[in-house]
Amino acid sequence: MQPTYRTQKVAYWYFAVAALLFLLQVLDGLIIAAQYVWPELFVSFFPFNVGRTFHLNLLVLWLVLGFMGATYYVVPEETEQELFSPALAYVQLVLLTLTGVAALVGFVAANFHPSLWLTEGREYIEAPRWVDWLIVLGVGIFAVNNGLTILRRQRPITATLGILSLGLVGLAVMYLFGMKFLSNVTVDQFFWWWVIHLWVEGTWELIAGALMAFLMMKLTGVDREVVEKWLYVEVGLVLFTGIVGTGHHYYWIGTPRYWLFIGGLFSALEPIPIGLMVFDAWRMTRHAARPHPNRVAWTWAVGSVITHFLGAGVWGFVHTLPQVNRWTHGTQITPAHGHFAFYGAYATLVIALAYFIVPQLKNAVAKMNAARGIVAFWTTTGGVAGMVIALTVAGIVQVYLQRMAGLDFMVVKTQYLRFWFVWRLIFGGLAVLGVLLYTWDFLSFGLGPEPRQVVPRPAPASSE
Amino acid sequence: MSKAALRTLFIGGALIFSIAFLALTMDTLGQVPTRTNAQNLTEQVVAGKLAWQRHDCIDCHTILGNGAYYAPDLTKVARTRGTTFLRSWLKKPGGQMPNPHLSDQEVEDLVAFLSWVAEIDTNNWPPAPLGATPIAPGTPPPGQDLAAQGVTLFQSKGCTACHGRQGEGTAIAPSLEGVSTKYDTDYLRRWLKDPAAVKPGATMPNLGLSEAEVEALIAHLQRLK
Numbered sequence: 001m002q003p004t005y006r007t008q009k010v011a012y013w014y015f016a017v018a019a020l021l022f023l024l025q026v027l028d029g030l031i032i033a034a035q036y037v038w039p040e041l042f043v044s045f046f047p048f049n050v051g052r053t054f055h056l057n058l059l060v061l062w063l064v065l066g067f068m069g070a071t072y073y074v075v076p077e078e079t080e081q082e083l084f085s086p087a088l089a090y091v092q093l094v095l096l097t098l099t100g101v102a103a104l105v106g107f108v109a110a111n112f113h114p115s116l117w118l119t120e121g122r123e124y125i126e127a128p129r130w131v132d133w134l135i136v137l138g139v140g141i142f143a144v145n146n147g148l149t150i151l152r153r154q155r156p157i158t159a160t161l162g163i164l165s166l167g168l169v170g171l172a173v174m175y176l177f178g179m180k181f182l183s184n185v186t187v188d189q190f191f192w193w194w195v196i197h198l199w200v201e202g203t204w205e206l207i208a209g210a211l212m213a214f215l216m217m218k219l220t221g222v223d224r225e226v227v228e229k230w231l232y233v234e235v236g237l238v239l240f241t242g243i244v245g246t247g248h249h250y251y252w253i254g255t256p257r258y259w260l261f262i263g264g265l266f267s268a269l270e271p272i273p274i275g276l277m278v279f280d281a282w283r284m285t286r287h288a289a290r291p292h293p294n295r296v297a298w299t300w301a302v303g304s305v306i307t308h309f310l311g312a313g314v315w316g317f318v319h320t321l322p323q324v325n326r327w328t329h330g331t332q333i334t335p336a337h338g339h340f341a342f343y344g345a346y347a348t349l350v351i352a353l354a355y356f357i358v359p360q361l362k363n364a365v366a367k368m369n370a371a372r373g374i375v376a377f378w379t380t381t382g383g384v385a386g387m388v389i390a391l392t393v394a395g396i397v398q399v400y401l402q403r404m405a406g407l408d409f410m411v412v413k414t415q416y417l418r419f420w421f422v423w424r425l426i427f428g429g430l431a432v433l434g435v436l437l438y439t440w441d442f443l444s445f446g447l448g449p450e451p452r453q454v455v456p457r458p459a460p461a462s463s464e
Numbered sequence: 465m466s467k468a469a470l471r472t473l474f475i476g477g478a479l480i481f482s483i484a485f486l487a488l489t490m491d492t493l494g495q496v497p498t499r500t501n502a503q504n505l506t507e508q509v510v511a512g513k514l515a516w517q518r519h520d521c522i523d524c525h526t527i528l529g530n531g532a533y534y535a536p537d538l539t540k541v542a543r544t545r546g547t548t549f550l551r552s553w554l555k556k557p558g559g560q561m562p563n564p565h566l567s568d569q570e571v572e573d574l575v576a577f578l579s580w581v582a583e584i585d586t587n588n589w590p591p592a593p594l595g596a597t598p599i600a601p602g603t604p605p606p607g608q609d610l611a612a613q614g615v616t617l618f619q620s621k622g623c624t625a626c627h628g629r630q631g632e633g634t635a636i637a638p639s640l641e642g643v644s645t646k647y648d649t650d651y652l653r654r655w656l657k658d659p660a661a662v663k664p665g666a667t668m669p670n671l672g673l674s675e676a677e678v679e680a681l682i683a684h685l686q687r688l689k
Binding site (some may be wrong): 039120121123126229240244251255258307334405409460 | 577585
């Protein structure tokens with residue numbers, strides 16, 4: 001079946017660029033994981049801080065491009081009309097991709113010629129101010145293009161589209177809070193969390209919730225009325241707990257003591273909506289109107305719901321209370337949670353969306369090699385889970401030896417944690433293999449000539 | 465509940481919690497100047513923060529516990545290591561840290577920045593290790609035995625960071641066992657006071673030790689046979 005709306009095709013190139021950037025992100029991750037084991041590696045021209053800046057910025061870029069691609073697919077479907085301008089969507093993609101590449105080149109150059117024109121030196125938002133403005137321009141084009149499409153609609157706005165739009169506007173607005181130089185490092189970090197926390201535990205959750213609802217409706221055929229009621233409850237609880245839950249970042253940065261109570265209380269409730277999402281997905285599976293032939297998208301979507309709960313919910317909860325966080329803050333426990341949460345909440349979701357949308361656009365659902373896509377899921381997820389366990393053990397050892405027994409950071413890192421960093425590297429390698437498999441799979445059903453009109457047929461039983 | 469009611473609840477709840485968060489933000493911003501000693505936030509401290517950002521220090525180190533976990537947290541480093549150590553280290557870092565080739569001005573600015581950060585009220589983070597007794601900088605710890613004072617200094621001055629917990633040596637610095645038989649006391653004294661003065665280009669930084677601290681450390685080293 002051809003896509004219902006011609007202009008939905010722009011989504012394809014967003015997912016293609018996102019897949020490529022994801023591959024780059026994990027290959028870069030392999031380098032910096034290796035530097036934990038061999039600190040001399042590439043230190044003269046690609047030191048750890050440059051590699052890590054790559055890792056974080058590529059992550060944000062490919063996920064946001066994935067959200068945008070999905071939005072360009074969802075908006076025509078939810079408003080029942082073509083996009084305002086597909087050309088503008090391509091201009092926006094080229095602009096954002098080139099801006100991203102320019103920023104990366106700048107980060108490498110900054111290592112040789114330190115300058116605030118090349119890096120702002122702030123975690124996740126290292127991009128210098130001129131890059132910020134180009135990003136704002138790109139996001140502005142995105143907003144105008146979708147905004148005008150939505151304004152021209154003939155039917156009332158759906159809850160799914162409304163929440164998706166709110167999340168996207170929120171994503172753009174929160175980015176602005178990272179664009180001002182603040183001389184007091186406490187105030188700087190205070191508003192820096194408005195970008196980082198209110199993205200991943202706020203606005204991005206709205207985007208992800210809406211996109212997951214859309215995907216689930218398509219894959220299970222469950223009634224929209226029910227799905228959207230649940231969506232309101234879930235994203236409502238996300239915001240009720242997550243906004244004030246920002247306080248779990250305000251324990252130790254120079255902000256008042258009451259945040260220990262407020263941040264602890266609200267952030268401890270943050271796993272509730274994520275748990276509800278698991279229950280919701282389970283319920284939808286049981287009430288599925290029809291089994292969807294796209295088993296790969298289904299696997300990644302269900303995998304996303306479960307790893308989201310484990311990575312963001314469980315791994316987040318274990319160190320969110322101030323009594324625990326006092327000891328774990330700034331240790332390897334944080335990247336253990338960070339890797340699992342980003343992978344579960346966002347990476348798997350964007351891939352699930354790519355696996356659903358791209359074959360749909362390319363009329364290739366029946367031609368998909370389901371085994372390959374499912375092996376890619378288990379390989380990547382197994383790799384990430386192994387890394388997370390290695391980092392968690394490293395974090396626990398670090399908390400005991402450095403924080404509690406008082407050994408020096410470098411002694412702990414070089415003499416006690418190296419073993420676990422080796423395991424992290426090995427499992428990181430496994431995750432890279434999974435991503436390579438995904439990229440290959442994406443190319444195999446994504447590239448090539450437009451398929452001729454074929455009669456839709458059910459997936460062969462052998463691909464199960 | 466109907467979908468419309470749930471939508472109202474969603475929007476209303478989100479607004480209420482946003483307003484509560486904004487109110488807390490206003491109160492926090494009112495308290496931060498006192499808690500961070502904003503009156504000491506000089507132009508040089510700001511210049512130091514800019515140098516901190518320009519060299520992208522945060523993508524290896526953490527500060528206030530946020531950043532990368534590849535290198536030590538620097539929130540209280542100006543207190544625990546002292547500014548003499550910082551100055552000498554920033555000019556020529558040892559261990560795993562690549563040399564950022566800072567200008568003399570940048571070194572001074574960064575020292576000012578880190579000294580200001582060290583005084584921020586962080587609700588007692590990072591916590592003191594269990595069983596540790598805090599020691600004022602520059603004074604040897606109390607105790608009858610000079611060598612026992614040296615053991616404490618060996619931990620608190622960061623010697624363990626490179627030489628290992630017991631001075632057994634690591635990948636980045638030699639073992640100290642038998643060092644007092646290899647070198648005479650006068651040499652050790654001069655070395656501890658300023659390594660670069662004894663051996664130009666030495667990797668070990670000047671720790672800014674007082675006379676009494678040097679003697680206590682030597683007493684400790686003499687027991688490391």
